[in-house]
Amino acid sequence: MNLIGNESLVTLHFRFALPDGTVMISTFESTPATLQIGRGELGRKIEDCLIGLSVGAERSFDLAAGEAFGPRHEELVERIPRSELPADVELEAQAVLTFTAPDGNAFSGQVLELDDESVVIDFNHPLAGRAVRFDVQVVGVS
The missing domain is CATH 2.40.10.330 (Thrombin, subunit H)
Incomplete structure (x- = not known):
């Protein structure tokens, strides 16, 4: 079983929603995303949530204001x-x-x-400085 590590290539579905449930970004209704862990494509805190997950894992993470996309400037x-x-x-x-x-x-x-x-x-990320729920479903790990 391949676990997501610090340099894994990962294919996944993800969703970012506000605490009230408003979905801001989601791949669940379309093609899953593929990214390389360690390149900061999703940000360090978000990538940290993925470390140790395997194919088929489905998880939700509640991230405090500013944790996912940094503070608002x-x-x-x-x-x-x-x-x-x-x-x-x-x-x-x-x-x-x-x-x-x-x-x-x-x-x-x-x-x-x-x-x-x-x-x-x-020019801030639309979710900068906001608390978010990060839902993920791991599709592939290599």
């Missing part, structure tokens, strides 16, 4: 002049926009508010 909420955004970007409240950093990495931000001159974008 107010400095990651920025007001950006519309003139600095590409003209073809469609802006609306709550939309999630993807940006490309100078090093080529992609990152997302959620539009919190907008007016004729500027847009307020939150």
